[in-house]
Amino acid sequence: MMGDKKIKNIFVDGAIPTALIADSIAKHSSKTDIGGHSIFLGQIRADKVDGKVVSAIEYTAYQELALEKMHAIREEIFGKYPLTCMHIYHSLGTVKTGEICLFVFTSSAHRKPAIAACEEIVERLKAELPIWGKEIFDDSTHQWKENI
Structure with missing residues (x-):
């Protein structure tokens, strides 16, 4: 289970490195x-929007509130499912197309709870955390992304 109850930092500066993903899997x-x-x-x-192509998304967050909310979600999920491990990473800053911006990794004795x-973590994170993405287009213009 969780061990300590301290609030974990889920944020990574820029894209989530594939080495972090591979290392996280290997450790298990x-x-x-x-x-x-x-x-x-x-x-x-x-994505193509009004004839322009998204080249990156720049993520910003109200970090303190996001981490508090993620901690509460983490506690609820551990209470609801018999998980062994849960790891969550979300990008801040600019992430280019093709790069990873969110990594959620759950483990359990059986597949269904994992x-x-x-x-549920992915859906709640997108719905409840104050994290915003600004789409940056290939012509250097930008607009706020709708979180769907």
Whole structure:
């Protein structure tokens, strides 16, 4: 389970490095009580909006409130599902198309709780955390992104 109850920092400056993802997965091979992992990776799309193409998203957040809310969500999810581990990372700053901006990784003795918890975390994080993305287009213009 969780051990200590301190608020964990979920924020990473810029794109989430693939090495962090691989290392996080590799560290769990010694935990032989885990039977299932669920991983969600959010990647920046090159959406077309009014004839322009998104080249990056710049993320900002009300960090203190976001971390408090994420801590509360984490506690609720651990209370609701029999998880062994939960790891969450979200980008701040500029993340280019094709790069990873969100990494959610849940582990459990069985697959179903890991999958359900991962999905709920992603949905609640997007709905409840004060994190905003500004789409930056290939012509250097920008607009605030709708969080869907």
